[in-house]
Every structure is written in C-alpha cells, then in structure tokens.
Amino acid sequence: xxxxxxxxxxxxxxxxxxxxxxxxxxxxxxxxxxxxxxxxxxxxxxxxxxxxxxxxxxxxxxxxxxxxxxxxxxxxxxxxxxxxxxxxxxxxxxxxxxxxxxxxxxxxxxxxxxxxxxxxxxxxxxxxxxxxxxxxxxxxxxxxxxxxxxxxxxxxxxxxxxxxxxxxxxxxxxxxxxxxxxxxxxxxxxxxxxxxxxxxxxxxxxxxxxxxxxxxxxxxxxxxxxxxxxxxxxxxxxxxxxxxxxxxxxxxxxxxxxxxxxxxxxxxxxxxxxxxxxxxxxxxxxxxxxxxxxxxxxxxxxxxxxxxxxxxxxxxxxxxxxxxxxxxxxxxxxxxxxxxxxxxxxxxxxxxxxxxxxxxxxxxxxxxxxxxxxxxxxxxxxxxxxxxxxxxxxxxxxxxxxxxxxxxxxxxxxxxxxxxxxxxxxxxxxxxxxxxxxxxxxxxxxxxxxxxxxxxxxxxxxxxxxxxxxxxxxxxxxxxxxxxxxxxxxxxxxxxxxxxxxxxxxxxxxxxxxxxxxxxxxxxxxxxxxxxxxxxxxxxxxxxxxxxxxxxxxxxxxxxxxxxxxxxxxxxxxxxxxxxxxxxxxxxxxxxxxxxxxxxxxxxxxxxxxxxxxxxxxxxxxxxxxxxxxxxxxxxxxxxxxxxxxxxxxxxxxxxxxxxxxxxxxxxxxxxxxxxxxxxxxxxxxxxxxxxxxxxxxxxxxxxxxxxxxxxxxxxxxxxxxxxxxxxxxxxxxxxxxxxxxxxxxxxxxxxxxxxxxxxxxxxxxxxxxxxxxxxxxxxxxxxxxxxxxxxxxxxxx
Amino acid sequence: xxxxxxxxxxxxxxxxxxxxxxxxxxxxxxxxxxxxxxxxxxxxxxxxxxxxxxxxxxxxxxxxxxxxxxxxxxxxxxxxxxxxxxxxxxxxxxxxxxxxxxxxxxxxxxxxxxxxxxxxxxxxxxxxxxxxxxxxxxxxxxxxxxxxxxxxxxxxxxxxxx
Numbered sequence: 037x038x039x040x041x042x043x044x045x046x047x048x049x050x051x052x053x054x055x056x057x058x059x060x061x062x063x064x065x066x067x068x069x070x071x072x073x074x075x076x077x078x079x080x081x082x083x084x085x086x087x088x089x090x091x092x093x094x095x096x097x098x099x100x101x102x103x104x105x106x107x108x109x110x111x112x113x114x115x116x117x118x119x120x121x122x123x124x125x126x127x128x129x130x131x132x133x134x135x136x137x138x139x140x141x142x143x144x145x146x147x148x149x150x151x152x153x154x155x156x157x158x159x160x161x162x163x164x165x166x167x168x169x170x171x172x173x174x175x176x177x178x179x180x181x182x183x184x185x186x187x188x189x190x191x192x193x194x195x196x197x198x199x200x201x202x203x204x205x206x207x208x209x210x211x212x213x214x215x216x217x218x219x220x221x222x223x224x225x226x227x228x229x230x231x232x233x234x235x236x237x238x239x240x241x242x243x244x245x246x247x248x249x250x251x252x253x254x255x256x257x258x259x260x261x262x263x264x265x266x267x268x269x270x271x272x273x274x275x276x277x278x279x280x281x282x283x284x285x286x287x288x289x290x291x292x293x294x295x296x297x298x299x300x301x302x303x304x305x306x307x308x309x310x311x312x313x314x315x316x317x318x319x320x321x322x323x324x325x326x327x328x329x330x331x332x333x334x335x336x337x338x339x340x341x342x343x344x345x346x347x348x349x350x351x352x353x354x355x356x357x358x359x360x361x362x363x364x365x366x367x368x369x370x371x372x373x374x375x376x377x378x379x380x381x382x383x384x385x386x387x388x389x390x391x392x393x394x395x396x397x398x399x400x401x402x403x404x405x406x407x408x409x410x411x412x413x414x415x416x417x418x419x420x421x422x423x424x425x426x427x428x429x430x431x432x433x434x435x436x437x438x439x440x441x442x443x444x445x446x447x448x449x450x451x452x453x454x455x456x457x458x459x460x461x462x463x464x465x466x467x468x469x470x471x472x473x474x475x476x477x478x479x480x481x482x483x484x485x486x487x488x489x490x491x492x493x494x495x496x497x498x499x500x501x502x503x504x505x506x507x508x509x510x511x512x513x514x515x516x517x518x519x520x521x522x523x524x525x526x527x528x529x530x531x532x533x534x535x536x537x538x539x540x541x542x543x544x545x546x547x548x549x550x551x552x553x554x555x556x557x558x559x560x561x562x563x564x565x566x567x568x569x570x571x572x573x574x575x576x577x578x579x580x581x582x583x584x585x586x587x588x589x590x591x592x593x594x595x596x597x598x599x600x601x602x603x604x605x606x607x608x609x610x611x612x613x614x615x616x617x618x619x620x621x622x623x624x625x626x627x628x629x630x631x632x633x634x635x636x637x638x639x640x641x642x643x644x645x646x647x648x649x650x651x652x653x654x655x656x657x658x659x660x661x662x663x664x665x666x667x668x669x670x671x672x673x674x675x676x677x678x679x680x681x682x683x684x685x686x687x688x689x690x691x692x693x694x695x696x697x698x699x700x701x702x703x704x705x706x707x708x709x710x711x712x713x714x715x716x717x718x719x720x721x722x723x724x725x726x727x728x729x730x731x732x733x734x735x736x737x738x739x740x741x742x743x744x745x746x747x748x749x750x751x752x753x754x755x756x757x758x759x760x761x762x763x764x765x766x767x768x769x770x771x772x773x774x775x776x777x778x779x780x781x782x783x784x785x786x787x788x789x790x791x792x793x794x795x796x797x798x799x800x801x802x803x804x805x806x807x808x809x810x811x812x813x814x815x816x817x818x819x820x821x822x823x824x825x826x827x828x829x830x831x832x833x834x
Numbered sequence: 835x836x837x838x839x840x841x842x843x844x845x846x847x848x849x850x851x852x853x854x855x856x857x858x859x860x861x862x863x864x865x866x867x868x869x870x871x872x873x874x875x876x877x878x879x880x881x882x883x884x885x886x887x888x889x890x891x892x893x894x895x896x897x898x899x900x901x902x903x904x905x906x907x908x909x910x911x912x913x914x915x916x917x918x919x920x921x922x923x924x925x926x927x928x929x930x931x932x933x934x935x936x937x938x939x940x941x942x943x944x945x946x947x948x949x950x951x952x953x954x955x956x957x958x959x960x961x962x963x964x965x966x967x968x969x970x971x972x973x974x975x976x977x978x979x980x981x982x983x984x985x986x987x988x989x990x991x992x993x994x995x996x
Binding site for chain 1: 930934964
C-alpha cells in the first residue's frame with residue numbers, strides 16, 4: 037500500500053498562500069523599477085493617420101514613450117505555433133503602426149517612475165484615427181462583410197475538412213437526419229490574477245530575467261529569445277506564483293517581449309501589471325464557434341453519422357494556438373460513441389476582435405457540447421430516454437483501445453459503469469417519475485445528462501506543434517532531502533504536493549522531505565508546461581521515470597556499501613537490505629542520519645551504514661562523498677528523464693444536472709448536480725475534487741451566465757467584471773461527486789488527467805436540463821448562455 | 835500635494851505622506867510592502883483586495899489611503915496570531931479551499947468577517963456572505979466547507995475556553 041498516493045494529503049503550497057506570503061509577479065519588488073502602461077485602440081477597426089506622443093513624453097515621471105514605429109524591426113512578430121495548410125498568418129506586431137484591428141490592440145507604451153504617472157501620460161497621447169467598418173459576426177465575416185485585411189480579399193484564414201467514413205452515405209442511410217445550429221459563445225478566461233511581467237536586464241552579464249505570469253516558462257523563453265534577439269542562454273524566465281491560467285497564459289504575448297526589450301533599452305527593471313479591463317480586452321478569449329450539425333440515426337437510436345460545419349471566430353490575429361483550437365473540436369466529435377462516419381468542415385474566420393485561443397478545454401468543450409446536444413436531439417426525435425440513446429452507442433469496455441472516425445485511439449474506458457453510478461446517485465428512474473408528477477402540478481423540472489469523454493495528457497510530440505513530452509530531474513541531496521525539478525509549470529493545480537506524494541512513496545521518504553521546484557528556466561531543465569491536463573500524466577510520469585533511473589544508480593551504490601551485488605539488494609520503504617527475501621523493518625521510514633545544527637567534522641557528515649542495511653539517505657550521502665561508490669560510476673545522486681507519451685489519455689464520466697425553472701421569472705435553480713468522473717488512477721482525491729468543482733463552475737458559467745458581447749462596431753460591451761458574469765458562490769449548487777477508476781495503459785502511473793473534465797463534461801448536462809425542463813413547450817434546443825429572459829419568453833409566449 | 839495619513843495596520847502604527855488619490859490597496863502593497871492583499875479588478879467586484887477596516891471588511895481597491903486615516907486595518911499578514919493560524923486560514927488549508935491562491939487572502943478576510951457577524955452560518959448564508967469575492971478555481975464548494983470548518987473550530991474553542 038502506498039503511504040501517500042491516493043490519500044487526501046493537505047497541500048504543501050498552502051501555508052504561504054493562506055498567510056499572504058506568496059509571491060505573484062506584482063509582489064516581486066525590485067529597486068528603481070519603472071512601470072509601463074499601454075495605450076490601446078478604442079476602435080475595433082481603424083486606420084491610424086498619426087500618433088503624437090510629445091506631450092506624454094514630457095509628462096511628470098515619464099521616462100520614455102514607444103510607438104510601433106519605435107520598435108519596428110527591433111521586436112519580432114507575436115508567434116503562432118499552429119501550422120495548417122494554406123493558413124493566412126497576419127504580421128502581428130507588439131505595437132500597431134497604422135492599422136488597428138480590435139478594441140484593446142496596443143498602440144503605444146509609456147514608461148514612468150510609478151504606475152499612476154504612466155497611466156496619466158496615456159491620456160496625453162494624441163492618436164488621429166480614421167474609423168473603418170468593423171466585422172463582428174463570424175458568419176457575416178465568412179460571407180464577405182467588411183474585410184479585416186484588404187490584402188487577403190476575404191476574411192477566411194483557413195478551411196479544413198477532417199474525419200473518416202462516408203458521411204454522405206451515412207446520413208442517406210439514416211432513418212432520421214436532425215439538423216441544428218449550435219453556438220459556443222465567446223468567453224473570457226478571467227484568471228483571478230491578470231497577466232503581469234517584470235523584466236530586469238543585467239548590462240554587465242548581458243542577461244535578461246523576465247518574471248511572467250505564464251503556464252509555459254521554457255516555451256516563452258525560446259520565443260522571447262527569437263522576438264527580441266537575446267541569446268536563449270542569456271534569458272531567464274521565472275514564473276513565480278501564477279494566479280490561475282485556464283489556457284489564457286498558455287501563450288506568448290506582445291507585452292512580454294516589449295517589457296523585456298524596454299528593460300534592455302533603459303537598463304532598469306520594468307514592470308507591467310495588466311488591469312482587468314485590459315485582461316478582458318486583450319488576453320485571449322475562448323470558444324467562439326458557430327456551427328451546424330447534421331446527425332443521422334436509426335429508429336432504434338443507433339447513430340450513423342455526424343457532420344459539423346463550423347465557423348470559428350478566430351479574431352483579428354493568431355495568438356500561439358488560435359487556428360489549432362477548432363482542430364481539437366474535430367478530433368473529439370465522436371464523443372463517447374461509436375459513430376461510423378464523422379466529418380468536420382472548419383472555416384477559420386478573421387473578425388475585428390481579440391484572438392480566441394485555448395481556454396480550459398480548448399476545442400473539446402465545443403465538441404462535447406455538440407455531440408451531447410446531438411444525442412439529446414436524437415432522443416427527442418425518437419421519443420427515447422436520453423440515457424438509452426447514449427447506452428445504445430457506447431463502445432463496450434472490451435472494445436478498447438477504441439478507434440474513432442476522427443482518427444483517435446481511446447486508451448481505456450468503461451462508460452456505462454460511470455453512467456450507472458451517476459444514475460444510481462440520482463435514483464434516475466424515480467427522478468423521472470417525480471419529474472412527471474411535478475409537470476402535472478405545473479412545475480418545470482428538467483434533467484440533463486452528459487456522458488463525456490475528453491482527450492488529455494497532451495500529448496505525443498507527433499501530434500503537437502512544439503513538443504508533447506515533459507521532463508523531470510530528481511536529486512537526493514547529501515543531507516538526504518529530495519529535490520524534484522519538473523518541466524511542468526503548475527499554477528494552482530497542486531503538483532508541489534501530488535508530485536511529492538509520488539516521489540515520497542517511490543523513494544520511501546517523508547513527504548516533507550521532498551521539494552518540487554518548477555517555473556524557473558535557469559533552475560529547471562527544458563520543459564513544456566502545464567496545459568491540456570498534462571502535468572501529472574506526462575510530467576508526473578517523467579518524474580516517476582527519473583526516480584526509476586535514480587533508484588537503479590542508488591541500488592548499485594547500496595550494494596557496494598553492503599558489499600554485495602545489486603541483484604542481492606532489496607529496496608523497501610527507503611531502505612536497502614541485503615538479500616531480497618528479508619523484509620524491511622516494520623518501523624517504516626527511518627529518519628535520515630543527518631546531524632541537525634552542528635557542523636560535521638569533515639566537509640560532509642559520514643554515512644551511517646552497517647553490512648545488512650542502508651537507508652537511501654545514506655546512499656545519497658555516500659554518492660556525494662564518493663569514496664565508497666562502485667569503481668567507475670558517477671558521483672552524485674541525480675537523474676533526469678524526458679518522457680514522451682505514446683498516446684493521449686481519455687478520461688470520461690457522467691454528469692447529471694437537475695434544475696427547476698421558475699414560471700414567473702424564468703430563473704433557473706439547481707436541484708441536484710451529480711458527477712461521476714474517471715480520470716484514471718487518482719493521486720490525491722481532494723485535489724481531483726477541486727479540479728472537478730472548478731471545472732463544473734466554469735461550465736455552468738458558459739451554460740447560464742458568461743458571454744463576451746461586442747456591439748455592431750466591435751466595441752466590447754462586457755469589458756469589466758461588472759458586465760461579464762463570472763459565477764459567484766451564491767449562484768451555484770452543491771456538487772455530489774463520485775468516481776470510477778479505469779487506469780490508463782499509456783503511462784506507468786495509470787493517470788489520465790482531470791484539469792478540464794468539469795468544463796468539458798458539465799456544459800451539456802446543464803443545457804440539457806434546462807431544455808428538458810422546457811420540453812412541455814416544444815423546446816428541443818437553446819443557445820448559451822441561457823438567461824432567465826429567454827426562458828421567461830418561452831414560457832410566456834402565446 | 836501629498837497628504838499625511840496615520841493608519842494602524844496589523845497592530846503597527848504607520849505615518850506616511852501619500853498622494854491623495856493613492857488607493858488603500860496600493861498604500862498597503864507599495865508603501866508598507868504588505869503584498870498579500872491582491873488586486874483582481876478595478877470595479878469592486880472580485881474582492882481579492884478585501885481587508886478588515888475597523889471591524890468591517892472593505893475592498894481596498896476602491897478606497898483611498900487618506901480615507902483610512904485614523905483607522906485600524908487588518909490584512910491577511912496580520913490574521914494569524916502568535917504563530918497560530920486563524921481558524922479560517924486553517925479551514926482553507928484543511929478543506930482545500932484554494933488552488934491558485936490569488937483570491938484567497940481576500941476570501942479569507944471576507945470569511946473571517948462573516949463569521950464575526952454570524953458565527954454559525956448556514957451554507958446559503960456563507961454563499962451569500964461571499965458574493966463579493968470571486969474565485970475562478972475552486973467552484974466555491976471547498977471554500978464553503980472551509981468556512982464551515984472554521985465555524986466548528988471557533989465554536990469548539992469557545993466551548994473549551996481556548
């Protein structure tokens with residue numbers, strides 16, 4: 037039995053966070069720091085005739101003002117890593133020069149001695165704009181509409197068709213073909229910590245250190261090196277505490293390069309902290325798909341084929357992964373079902389808005405929404421129960437690895453087991469009876485079911501724009517303390533704890549003797565980062581493999597100390613014993629024999645060994661003293677592993693929402709919310725629950741509350757948290773969770789990933805529940821966010 | 835034209851000259867170097883900047899430092915006493931009431947003040963009491979449990995006279 041893995045271990049990161057002792061970017065304080073503020077376009081589309089910064093330059097406290105002209109040729113374009121055939125890639129500069137294409141587009145930057153002075157001077161910059169017609173609606177933009185870029189002749193960034201099977205034949209052979217327009221509205225990720233960058237140039241060393249609130253420190257370092265021309269080995273990116281990301285910090289932003297470049301120019305630390313208004317305008321948006329489905333089914337509920345023609349609202353520019361997000365939608369269109377023929381036709385469309393990119397789920401919530409809503413539509417068409425339609429189309433547990441018509445191999449699954457568990461939790465049969473009775477009494481109760489599957493642990497490098505592996509170094513220091521360096525860059529997920537749980541079990545040491553370090557490119561070997569529910573499945577596995585490597589070396593040293601062969605040494609609970617058959621002491625993990633508070637006589641204390649057993653701490657000390665190690669072997673006790681997964685993982689589960697709609701107000705109230713998730717082997721159930729809770733709430737946000745609204749001129753109407761409805765505690769139900777555990781065969785830990793499950797699985801359950809509540813009014817589908825106003829109108833339509 | 839301001843923060847008296855427009859949160863963070871209080875929006879919605887001022891929880895991003903003249907302020911750094919975590923801090927740790935931790939100081943201050951007002955709140959009262967504080971990570975359920983933990987703990991301590 038592992039001591040820590042599988043347990044509700046309290047987080048080791050928490051003491052600093054609950055006492056206000058942690059350091060986010062804005063909490064890092066350097067002497068003589070200069071502060072920047074941005075002038076951003078107030079128009080969605082305009083030509084810039086001139087920019088006059090003379091007054092701003094002379095304002096009190098202002099040190100410098102830079103415009104697009106000042107940095108032209110000095111800072112490279114904002115990168116896009118998504119390579120698609122015939123993709124149009126606009127030249128996206130860190131500051132606009134003569135053409136602005138979205139509200140919030142940076143035009144100029146003021147550097148001043150304090151942030152108030154910088155903000156004041158922004159108002160003194162005179163910009164002569166010539167407003168141009170903006171294109172806001174994605175379908176209008178696809179048809180023609182005003183052009184974001186005259187030179188392209190249209191607004192189409194790319195078109196792509198994917199999927200397998202004869203979709204025309206599949207739909208022709210169906211007894212029913214159901215069509216529906218589906219909207220996945222634009223959302224704002226809203227990490228509670230806005231973006232922030234602090235840069236410090238060391239002129240003597242010619243080194244630049246950039247603190248940034250990012251999910252990808254190493255990828256950012258590489259891209260910054262390219263953008264501003266500093267050698268990558270002279271550039272250090274540090275991600276201190278990161279206050280949430282949700283994909284919005286899985287990116288390379290112009291501000292990151294610009295702030296670094298300014299620090300080099302001025303030779304002083306330079307800081308930029310994004311305001312919330314800037315965050316909603318100019319940090320990536322998520323979703324933004326409008327599509328049309330055609331789903332074919334037999335009279336018995338068997339799905340024959342699914343076609344999805346989708347217009348992806350990319351915005352005006354590509355950020356790091358913008359055009360790739362809809363391709364993930366295409367990959368996941370089979371959902372949890374055997375669908376013989378699937379086709380997705382993506383039209384990626386430029387609009388005069390901020391770029392869309394990866395927001396928690398990144399293309400997969402869109403797919404799950406489409407497939408799950410389609411399953412509900414099939415049920416409505418055939419008069420079947422929504423559960424029966426799903427069960428009819430599940431692959432059986434013995435059909436895994438299951439190949440989809442989108443070209444994926446689902447690693448493992450037992451979809452019906454999770455469904456049955458969730459049905460039992462709500463007492464489904466009885467619940468339907470109660471719903472019937474309630475309807476007879478005039479009450480509007482709805483039940484929504486979502487049986488999702490998602491793709492996690494991104495991913496094999498062959499399927500990724502830039503490396504799908506992850507790295508880890510594990511060291512045991514001379515004093516026996518364990519240091520883990522992970523290339524993953526967690527930002528709230530708790531891997532300092534969950535990785536320590538794994539390492540402590542594998543090495544037989546105390547959890548508190550393991551420190552997990554991440555997010556500093558000068559300390560940690562190159563890594564990829566935390567996104568796509570990959571940190572534990574890929575990064576955790578890298579650490580596990582590094583530990584295996586380290587233990588092999590430790591075992592050789594232990595054998596040498598015990599004067600025997602490595603094959604005669606057994607390792608258990610932190611102790612090597614001679615003879616494999618002898619059990620380790622029942623006392624458990626021994627304390628490391630390191631004197632506390634007294635200097636050893638020599639350079640290092642002496643390892644405490646006898647000829648029968650030796651602790652791993654003593655092995656570590658011996659490895660560093662290096663007088664008693666096997667001849668020819670390397671001193672030290674450290675191992676690094678770069679893990680390349682062979683496949684993605686595919687977590688799944690069932691979410692059931694029960695809602696009641698108020699006839700008088702249209703208000704939607706949750707009666708129950710049940711979720712049974714299967715994310716493979718669970719390292720820390722408490723952290724898994726936290727991920728699922730948070731994910732579900734973001735899904736409820738999309739289903740009922742959140743949307744980025746632009747008016748016809750492209751002005752962002754929901755530009756602050758007063759207008760953009762992030763869910764509050766009072767708007768949410770109590771979540772009842774359970775799980776099944778189907779280990780993944782893709783990695784030795786058996787873990788799948790859970791960071792995005794709630795966001796992917798919950799949205800269709802909530803929408804399905806509201807639609808079901810309104811079924812007596814003939815409603816089969818509603819667009820998100822479903823607001824009381826729309827519900828009220830349906831109930832009160834004459 | 836700077837103005838004099840005298841504020842007691844976490845029991846320590848401070849006298850400073852500040853710009854009249856300096857926000858209280860910037861005074862705490864930039865002048866006093868108490869960076870545990872965060873800024874998450876500019877519109878008084880998110881509550882990341884919540885501190886306790888003369889017994890009331892306030893959003894320090896929508897109050898000027900000069901308005902706090904003569905007041906007594908408690909920030910997250912001052913909540914633990916004599917090396918002992920406040921029951922709400924303990925509850926957040928025990929019940930996994932935080933993930934990224936950015937909203938946490940404000941959330942904890944708001945929860946502490948909520949329990950001062952109502953030592954035995956129902957789930958609905960906790961949720962209503964924390965409406966002024968946004969969390970994007972936890973989905974609030976563990977936060978509710980953290981506050982319930984703190985309420986139990988406080989009640990138990992009172993009963994044993996701790």
